[in-house]
């Protein structure tokens with residue numbers, strides 16, 4: 385008989401490929417939980433059988449989690465423990481569980497993380513890209529316009545950006561990266577992490593497309609797409625200079641404000657002038673519509 389757990393929702397990370405990647409604590413909690421809520425019960429059975437875990441399983445996926453959240457919370461409030469797992473990695477990270485975890489917290493129920501693998505962290509940790517700051521965007525949009533808009537946001541992002549991507553879409557996505565961010569933007573792909581064919585490919589976006597095309601095997605499996613941050617160009621103007629420039633613009637015409645700011649801070653007048661025009665355009669776009677008088 386396993387130790388009983390205190391009543392709570394346990395959010396338990398499971399392997400992303402290699403079955404050895406599970407913590408001792410995760411195994412103990414999965415063994416002791418009254419119930420395990422799994423994204424796909426048949427898929428999770430393989431892992432649970434491997435470790436001789438016999439706790440009762442029920443399914444919790446995108447299509448039923450809103451309906452099941454009340455029953456799960458009542459179950460925990462009645463003194464039971466529920467472990468939440470997904471098909472791979474950490475639940476809620478591009479996986480089901482958010483509605484249940486949020487609802488349990490709202491009800492004052494303990495929600496306890498049991499940390500372990502996640503593809504985003506595994507990929508980043510071995511990519512060789514800067515990790516001091518990063519942005520994780522989940523899955524990129526499928527539709528071409530939305531995909532390009534999302535990538536547009538990365539033009540000036542200096543942190544590393546990380547996305548999940550499917551083998552079916554990887555070439556199209558890389559083509560969009562090359563088009564929007566430039567074919568020389570550095571990209572690192574983490575493929576089949578922790579599995580037999582684990583690979584890291586580190587190339588400029590344009591070359592990465594040719595490299596994957598050369599050998600269709602390189603397009604197979606699961607991918608984490610990491611996009612290096614934008615490098616600051618010579619024309620970039622520090623934020624504090626822009627703040628001062630904005631103040632000058634409230635008192636001086638654009639040309640005079642640009643000249644004065646350029647002289648004080650030793651930055652390019654033309655670039656300031658261009659930014660000034662952008663500020664004016666943005667201000668017009670955001671001007672509230674005039675309310676009609678009653």
Ligand code: SAM
Nearest residue numbers: 400473474477479502503548549576577606607
């Ligand atoms: N919750 C999971 C986590 O914590 O990483 C992610 C689940 S999400 C539905 C699945 C996506 O994660 C895949 O399409 C792939 O982009 C990425 N992924 C999962 N396992 C991976 C692996 N072993 N190697 C590379 N990417 C992986």
